[in-house]
Amino acid sequence: MSKIHVSTQVNGDQVEFLCEPEETLLDVLRDHLNLTGAKEGCGTGDCGACSVTIDGRLVAACLVLGAEVEGSAVETVEGIGAPDALHPLQRQILQHAALQCGICTPGIIVAAKALLAQNPDPSEQEVRYWLAGNLCRCTGYDKIIRAVLAAAGEMRGENP
Amino acid sequence: MSKQEFKILGTRPIRPDGLDKVTGKAMFGADKSATGMLHARILRSPHAHAEIISIDTSKAKALPGVKAVITGADFDDVENRWTRYTMQNCMAQGRALYDGHAIAAVAATSKKIAGAALKLIEVEYKILPHVTDVDEAMQPGAPLLHEGVKARKLGDDVSGNTVGYYSFGHGDVDAGFAKADEVIERRFKTAATHQGYIEPQACLADLGADGRGALWCTTQGHYMVRETCAEILGIDASQLRVTASEIGGGFGGKTTVFIEPVALKLSQKSGRPVKLVMSREEVFRATGPTMSASMDVKIGMGKDGKITAGHARLRYQGGAFPYNMVMMGAMSAFACYDLENVQSEGWDVMTNRPKMISYRAPGAPMAVYGVESVIDELCQKLGLDPIEVRLLNAAKEGTKSSYGPRFKAIGLVEALKAAKAHPHYSAPLPANTGRGVACGFWFNFGGQVSVSMAINTDGTVNLIEGNPDIGGSRASISMMAAEALGIPFERIRTIVGDTASVGFSDVTDGSRVTFAVGIATINAAKAAIRELCKRAAMIWEIDEDAVEWVDGTARPTGHNAGDFPPMSLAEIAATSGKTGGPIAGHHEGAPDKAGVSFGVHLVDLEVDPETGFTSIKRYTAFQDVGKAIHPAYVEGQIQGGAVQGIGWALNEEYIYGADGRLQNPGFLDYRIPVASDLPMIDAVIIEVPNPGHPYGVRGCGETAIVPPLAAVANGVAQAVGVRLFELPMSPPKILKAL
Amino acid sequence: MAHVVIFGSLRSFTDGVSELEIDARSTRALLNALVERFPALSETVEAGVSLAIDGEIYKEAWFTPIGPDSEVVVMPLMVGG
Ligand code: FES
Numbered sequence: 001m002s003k004i005h006v007s008t009q010v011n012g013d014q015v016e017f018l019c020e021p022e023e024t025l026l027d028v029l030r031d032h033l034n035l036t037g038a039k040e041g042c043g044t045g046d047c048g049a050c051s052v053t054i055d056g057r058l059v060a061a062c063l064v065l066g067a068e069v070e071g072s073a074v075e076t077v078e079g080i081g082a083p084d085a086l087h088p089l090q091r092q093i094l095q096h097a098a099l100q101c102g103i104c105t106p107g108i109i110v111a112a113k114a115l116l117a118q119n120p121d122p123s124e125q126e127v128r129y130w131l132a133g134n135l136c137r138c139t140g141y142d143k144i145i146r147a148v149l150a151a152a153g154e155m156r157g158e159n160p
Numbered sequence: 161m162s163k164q165e166f167k168i169l170g171t172r173p174i175r176p177d178g179l180d181k182v183t184g185k186a187m188f189g190a191d192k193s194a195t196g197m198l199h200a201r202i203l204r205s206p207h208a209h210a211e212i213i214s215i216d217t218s219k220a221k222a223l224p225g226v227k228a229v230i231t232g233a234d235f236d237d238v239e240n241r242w243t244r245y246t247m248q249n250c251m252a253q254g255r256a257l258y259d260g261h262a263i264a265a266v267a268a269t270s271k272k273i274a275g276a277a278l279k280l281i282e283v284e285y286k287i288l289p290h291v292t293d294v295d296e297a298m299q300p301g302a303p304l305l306h307e308g309v310k311a312r313k314l315g316d317d318v319s320g321n322t323v324g325y326y327s328f329g330h331g332d333v334d335a336g337f338a339k340a341d342e343v344i345e346r347r348f349k350t351a352a353t354h355q356g357y358i359e360p361q362a363c364l365a366d367l368g369a370d371g372r373g374a375l376w377c378t379t380q381g382h383y384m385v386r387e388t389c390a391e392i393l394g395i396d397a398s399q400l401r402v403t404a405s406e407i408g409g410g411f412g413g414k415t416t417v418f419i420e421p422v423a424l425k426l427s428q429k430s431g432r433p434v435k436l437v438m439s440r441e442e443v444f445r446a447t448g449p450t451m452s453a454s455m456d457v458k459i460g461m462g463k464d465g466k467i468t469a470g471h472a473r474l475r476y477q478g479g480a481f482p483y484n485m486v487m488m489g490a491m492s493a494f495a496c497y498d499l500e501n502v503q504s505e506g507w508d509v510m511t512n513r514p515k516m517i518s519y520r521a522p523g524a525p526m527a528v529y530g531v532e533s534v535i536d537e538l539c540q541k542l543g544l545d546p547i548e549v550r551l552l553n554a555a556k557e558g559t560k561s562s563y564g565p566r567f568k569a570i571g572l573v574e575a576l577k578a579a580k581a582h583p584h585y586s587a588p589l590p591a592n593t594g595r596g597v598a599c600g601f602w603f604n605f606g607g608q609v610s611v612s613m614a615i616n617t618d619g620t621v622n623l624i625e626g627n628p629d630i631g632g633s634r635a636s637i638s639m640m641a642a643e644a645l646g647i648p649f650e651r652i653r654t655i656v657g658d659t660a661s662v663g664f665s666d667v668t669d670g671s672r673v674t675f676a677v678g679i680a681t682i683n684a685a686k687a688a689i690r691e692l693c694k695r696a697a698m699i700w701e702i703d704e705d706a707v708e709w710v711d712g713t714a715r716p717t718g719h720n721a722g723d724f725p726p727m728s729l730a731e732i733a734a735t736s737g738k739t740g741g742p743i744a745g746h747h748e749g750a751p752d753k754a755g756v757s758f759g760v761h762l763v764d765l766e767v768d769p770e771t772g773f774t775s776i777k778r779y780t781a782f783q784d785v786g787k788a789i790h791p792a793y794v795e796g797q798i799q800g801g802a803v804q805g806i807g808w809a810l811n812e813e814y815i816y817g818a819d820g821r822l823q824n825p826g827f828l829d830y831r832i833p834v835a836s837d838l839p840m841i842d843a844v845i846i847e848v849p850n851p852g853h854p855y856g857v858r859g860c861g862e863t864a865i866v867p868p869l870a871a872v873a874n875g876v877a878q879a880v881g882v883r884l885f886e887l888p889m890s891p892p893k894i895l896k897a898l
Numbered sequence: 899m900a901h902v903v904i905f906g907s908l909r910s911f912t913d914g915v916s917e918l919e920i921d922a923r924s925t926r927a928l929l930n931a932l933v934e935r936f937p938a939l940s941e942t943v944e945a946g947v948s949l950a951i952d953g954e955i956y957k958e959a960w961f962t963p964i965g966p967d968s969e970v971v972v973m974p975l976m977v978g979g
């Protein structure tokens with residue numbers, strides 16, 4: 001079967017690529033576009049390490065075909081925060097030491113950002129349920145949850 | 161050891177690799193590629209135990225795009241039997257020993273072609289009887305994994321799969337039981353659990369026909385990888401340059417090789433770089449989980465709560481190759497207590513399962529689960545407070561431990577007292593809720609280490625160490641260097657060197673890095689300080705001994721030294737080119753005295769009588785860490801360990817079918833704790849300094865996984881009034897028990 | 899003379915002897931003396947043992963000094979995680 005031509009937007013840049021029909025968006029990002037921030041922890045939608053957004057919707061990139069993103073806007077961890085100003089989530093995660101190995105961190109940041117976009121003032125419980133699809137084996141989640149709540153507060157303009 | 165004052169230790173700076181990790185730039189095992197790179201895949205046995213009659217790879221080789229195919233026949237025998245087991249675990253020779261055992265591997269121009277080629281490999285198997293249960297595998301007549309490896313001095317009552325036997329203890333346990341007012345003996349079973357690191361094994365290998373090569377991989381020890389691979393491939397260690405990628409979790413699971421020799425061999429055969437990344441299913445089927453266990457624990461107690469005797473028999477199942485790990489369980493089982501009469505015995509047993517590898521405090525959690533459960537039951541029966549009883553029996557400085565040596569300064573009593581005084585322990589308990597308590601212990605290790613430190617002319621410092629940073633160790637090492645040199649943390653950059661840039665270092669395991677690399681760092685700093693003082697003395701034209709190092713500056717000391725203003729590290733470094741060349745310090749050593757560590761965990765949990773589902777309501781973990789260098793990462797270790805233990809207690813297990821195949825090789829069916837399963841985990845740091853470290857550091861990473869199994873089990877017993885003797889206590893099992 | 903304690907299952911290689919006095923100033927000298935006295939121990943010692951000298955555990959270090967009144971516990975080699 002021949003490759004499929006796809007043109008889409010990734011982190012604000014217009015990109016084009018050729019992919020096999022069965023290649024996932026995660027394969028495309030990592031193998032063709034050199035964006036290795038999204039990680040493959042399982043390939044079956046169970047770990048959230050590959051979290052990205054498509055047109056603002058949170059997805060597991062390992063469950064989306066590369067060909068499906070034609071004409072949409074994809075955002076990965078590489079598109080979050082500016083060189084001179086980290087996103088509050090990134091900064092709070094660092095400040096709270098909310099990572100140990102850091103393999104889950106990109107997925108957590110992407111997923112938490114999607115949560116705060118639709119719910120700027122989540123409860124601890126809401127954060128926990130939203131992030132239930134993002135496995136972290138190192139931290140026990142405690143500091144991650146605190147960091148997300150702190151970032152939400154910061155984004156609402158509350159004093160930390 | 162008196163409390164020391166520190167400037168930098170105990171603060172919480174942002175870790176140096178943090179920015180890369182929140183922006184997606186950090187390079188993990190699977191994130192590196194090379195030009196001309198091939199992709200490799202591994203064919204795995206669908207049988208639990210089978211003779212490999214023949215492997216026909218001709219069709220796979222003929223597939224366009226396939227550049228190399230290898231099988232066990234491509235690996236020459238090696239002399240060291242432990243290395244041979246590792247090699248045969250990476251690629252089966254003659255027999256497939258477990259479901260998922262590697263049979264052949266392919267390197268091709270794309271993942272897709274490599275996958276297609278696997279389907280073209282024809283393997284003829286002769287299926288053999290298998291065994292996956294530890295008690296069955298120990299029975300005489302059980303299917304045998306390997307000939308001639310039975311532990312010496314064992315009788316005919318156990319099978320040849322029994323590869324290790326250990327016993328520890330002192331006193332007379334029978335006399336101790338006779339003195340007891342109450343004796344309880346229970347049989348426990350715990351399932352095998354997986355380390356569950358989120359990053360699967362991955363590597364990028366490039367090996368030339370001349371035996372020179374480079375390897376990039378995710379590992380807890382790249383020197384271990386280098387040495388093992390060099391031995392298996394018959395090349396010189398110096399010619400294989402191994403770089404450790406950022407590591408996405410290990411917990412002991414990345415202390416051996418699974419795919420690196422295979423990738424190197426494929427690269428050598430094809431003449432191209434080869435990338436090999438495991439799928440999650442492969443991680444579950446073919447990398448090391450921890451041992452499953454079957455145990456008998458008997459403890460006697462007086463009415464006053466004094467333990468009169470303890471006896472544990474531990475039978476561990478560790479998969480398809482010889483191993484020795486039950487020893488650590490037997491040594492840990494009763495380590496928390498000061499006992500007159502104690503004995504623990506352990507048997508290491510092989511089965512048709514993947515070869516076990518260390519998992520955080522390997523061997524200890526299950527043994528301690530048995531002991532702490534029986535103690536809890538005795539407390540219930542005698543109507544005693546579980547913390548009081550533990551305080552009454554707690555090991556202290558000078559206690560002759562159940563595994564032999566006498567303890568130095570330790571912090572179990574402090575941890576127990578902190579638990580007792582904590583508001584958690586006195587908070588009221590709602591209906592259907594139980595409160596569990598348990599203690600835990602881990603040894604911690606030192607081991608070999610190399611550190612090299614360079615003082616730059618702008619007053620900054622580069623430090624190279626040889627231990628992969630698995631949870632923020634570059635931060636803690638930079639902090640110790642800053643403390644020792646007396647300069648700001650930000651001036652130091654610590655990197656993990658590859659095997660060609662700094663001397664040998666043991667694997668990152670045994671909670672040893674902050675301790676051992678810390679000591680080497682302090683010594684390297686001392687060497688650099690000596691040189692800095694010497695340069696200052698030269699500039700001042702005074703005697704070298706008349707210069708001392710205070711707060712990051714050289715100062716003249718003594719009456720006749722003269723009156724010179726202090727000279728900072730930066731000032732001395734700036735002129736180093738004129739005073740004798742670059743200034744550096746290094747240290748190579750093998751520090752011991754890592755200092756054992758104890759923890760006490762408290763958990764409140766609720767059991768839903770309708771579904772059998774257990775939810776954790778409140779959790780507090782107390783742990784003696786000696787000295788917390790970076791308290792936030794210490795808390796993180798304690799929280800992470802506690803949650804892994806909660807998973808072990810409630811959900812995680814390797815499930816084998818009658819066919820000997822693993823039934824749940826994925827995160828959907830092997831369920832690790834997720835954020836919504838948990839409350840905040842309160843970590844309380846206790847600091848009883850380790851006399852074996854200049855700053856009082858003890859290892860801290862492992863102890864926290866030891867208490868939760870029993871803490872949760874004790875909580876469940878209290879909540880539902882029935883005690884389970886098998887882990888995990890998954891909802892169906894709890895419902896059945898109700 | 900160091901007081902040496904042979905621990906647990908290692909005793910099956912020392913004809914049941916569990917405690918003895920050995921004149922040795924370093925761990926290597928002590929292990930050599932032990933193997934000389936109990937040849938059945940040699941395989942285990944070669945594979946590696948841990949020693950606890952006055953309560954501190956040492957893994958495989960030959961030249962760790964042993965004091966004249968030290969208590970040395972000989973244990974199987976310990977492994978980390
Ligand atoms: S890799 Fe996509 S969810 Fe795990």
Ligand code: FES
Pocket residue numbers: 098099100101102103104105135136137138139358408409
């Ligand atoms: S920090 Fe390691 S998996 Fe989350």
